[in-house]
Structures are given as structure tokens and as C-alpha cells.
Amino acid sequence: MEVRKAVFPVAGWGTRFLPATKAMPKEMFPIIDKPVIQFIVEECLDAGIENMVFVTGRHKRPIEHHFDINTDLEKHLENCGKTELLKNIMEISRLVNPIYIRQKEQLGLGHAVLVAEPVVGYEPFVVCLGDVIIRNEQNVISRMIEVYQRFGKSVIAVFEVEQKEVSKYGVIDGRHIEKDIYIIDDLIEKPKPEEAPSRLAIVGRYLFTPRIFDKLKVTPPGKGGEVQLTDAIKLLLEDEAVYAIKIDARVYDTGTPIGYLQTLIEFALQREDTRDGMMRFLRGLKIELSEV
Numbered sequence: 001m002e003v004r005k006a007v008f009p010v011a012g013w014g015t016r017f018l019p020a021t022k023a024m025p026k027e028m029f030p031i032i033d034k035p036v037i038q039f040i041v042e043e044c045l046d047a048g049i050e051n052m053v054f055v056t057g058r059h060k061r062p063i064e065h066h067f068d069i070n071t072d073l074e075k076h077l078e079n080c081g082k083t084e085l086l087k088n089i090m091e092i093s094r095l096v097n098p099i100y101i102r103q104k105e106q107l108g109l110g111h112a113v114l115v116a117e118p119v120v121g122y123e124p125f126v127v128c129l130g131d132v133i134i135r136n137e138q139n140v141i142s143r144m145i146e147v148y149q150r151f152g153k154s155v156i157a158v159f160e161v162e163q164k165e166v167s168k169y170g171v172i173d174g175r176h177i178e179k180d181i182y183i184i185d186d187l188i189e190k191p192k193p194e195e196a197p198s199r200l201a202i203v204g205r206y207l208f209t210p211r212i213f214d215k216l217k218v219t220p221p222g223k224g225g226e227v228q229l230t231d232a233i234k235l236l237l238e239d240e241a242v243y244a245i246k247i248d249a250r251v252y253d254t255g256t257p258i259g260y261l262q263t264l265i266e267f268a269l270q271r272e273d274t275r276d277g278m279m280r281f282l283r284g285l286k287i288e289l290s291e292v
């Protein structure tokens with residue numbers, strides 16, 4: 001079956017970024033001049049997915065505006081002759097078919113995915129965390145779709161982290177099958193480093209068979225009283241195989257202040273129009289820091 005839809009659970013509180021996230025979604029924070037969520041939407045478009053289901057909350061309206069057509073702005077840019085900017089603004093709102101659905105209560109990531117069920121229907125779908133940007137040689141979603149097409153089962157992207165970092169992530173206990181593919185035996189949410197079954201951490205890209213909805217419906221609230229997606233995947237494992245693909249990627253978690261800052265600096269160093277200015281600034285800082 002074709003994978004046609006991506007779900008973005010973007011209804012969370014973003015407490016690690018308060019007070020900035022009181023009225024502004026963290027998914028709209030700019031990485032220089034592009035909001036985080038646009039990078040992830042572009043990743044889906046590159047993988048051939050146009051239908052994007054955003055599970056939103058009451059302070060997430062800017063996401064809707066961002067992917068909408070703004071005719072006044074387009075006319076203004078046209079009148080000023082800013083054709084490059086105009087092309088850029090027009091493109092994203094025309095390529096994406098956004099569908100918005102409210103998660104009325106923030107009952108957890110698993111619950112947010114379940115809220116998308118009436119829109120997704122009984123077909124395989126992708127879930128993308130809206131604050132994680134991934135840079136990989138091959139598009140990660142395309143690779144997940146390839147593996148899904150081969151096995152017909154759910155696929156989760158993982159990446160290798162240092163042992164001391166495992167407690168920040170969901171970690172898989174899996175068996176290597178071939179190349180980048182693993183079959184998952186178990187998942188452990190935020191294990192202590194000494195108890196982690198592997199260093200393969202879940203990265204924020206999932207491809208699910210619709211069976212996950214049946215499991216989410218019977219997943220009791222877990223850690224923090226929230227319905228955890230990881231718990232539902234554990235239930236799914238009782239019924240069908242779940243695969244993992246190991247990606248060798250740069251992963252940018254923009255949902256924390258330090259992760260966001262690191263992303264900004266790295267992207268500024270990679271972009272032609274900002275690289276020199278940022279280098280000069282960092283070199284200047286180096287002198288100041290060495291004097292501290």
C-alpha cells in the first residue's frame with residue numbers, strides 16, 4: 001500500500017522553552033530565516049508525501065498561517081520586484097496539502113497520533129516530530145518507505161548515540177538483519193546508561209501500519225500520566241514485527257535551548273550568505289573566551 005500521509009504531532013506545551021513557547025510554537029522558531037517545521041515538511045515533500053496532518057493545540061495557529069497562501073504578501077513582493085523571495089514564499093504554500101486537527105487536551109504524544117486516525121484512515125502513514133531536523137545523505141523517510149514496501153511492517157528510524165546520552169532517548173533492543181536494517185525485540189524509554197540494551201536511539205521519524213491505532217486505543221497512560229507512543233509500539237510488537245533503520249545522520253533537536261542554539265550556529269556556518277559573518281563572530285569570541 002502506498003504511503004501518502006505524514007502526521008506532525010505539534011500540540012505539546014514546549015515547557016523546556018517557556019516563556020518563548022507561551023504564545024509561539026517552538027516548531028515556528030527560525031533557523032536563520034526558515035521555521036523548523038518547514039525543514040521537516042520539505043523532507044516529507046522530497047519523499048513524495050504531500051498530505052500533511054498537523055495535530056495542533058490552541059497556541060499553534062502560526063503554523064496554519066505559515067503554510068497558507070498569503071496573497072497580500074505575494075502582491076507586495078511582486079510590486080517590489082523581489083522575485084526570489086516571492087518564488088520561495090509561493091512554493092511552500094502550493095506544494096503542501098495541510099490538514100489541521102486539534103488535540104483538545106495534551107494527553108501525550110501517543111494520544112496526539114491517535115487524534116489523527118480519522119484523517120489517516122486505515123493505511124500506513126509517517127509520523128514526524130516537528131522539532132527534530134535531520135540531515136542525511138539519503139532522505140530518511142524515503143528509506144523508511146523502501147523498507148516498509150519490502151516487509152509491509154512498521155519502521156522506526158534510529159541513530160547511534162554515546163552511552164552517556166542514552167537516558168535522553170527511547171532505545172531499541174534489536175537484532176541486525178542486513179545493512180542498515182534491524183528487527184526490534186523491545187524498546188526502553190530513557191534507560192540508565194548501564195541498563196541500555198543498545199546505543200540505538202529513536203530519532204523522531206516513524207512509519208506505522210494502521211495497527212498502531214488499535215494499540216494506541218488500549219495504551220494506558222504511562223510516564224508523566226501521558227499516553228506514550230513507545231508504550232503503544234511495545235504493544236504492537238506483540239502482534240507484528242517492527243523494523244528499525246539505522247541512519248548515519250546529523251540530528252538537530254531544536255526543542256531545547258541548547259539544541260536550538262547549536263542548530264542555529266551550525267546552519268549559519270553551512271550557509272554561504274552567513275558563513276563568513278558567523279566565523280568572524282566566533283573567532284572574536286574565541287579571543288574573548290581565552291581571556292576569561
Ligand code: UTP
Nearest residue numbers: 009010011012013014015016106107108109112
Ligand atoms: P515533547 O516531549 O517534546 O513535549 O513531545 P513538548 O510538550 O513538545 O515539549 P516539552 O517537553 O514540554 O518541552 C514530543 C512531541 O509530541 C508532541 C510535541 O508537540 C512534540 O513534537 N506532543 C506531545 C503532542 O502533540 N501532544 C502532546 O500531548 C504531547
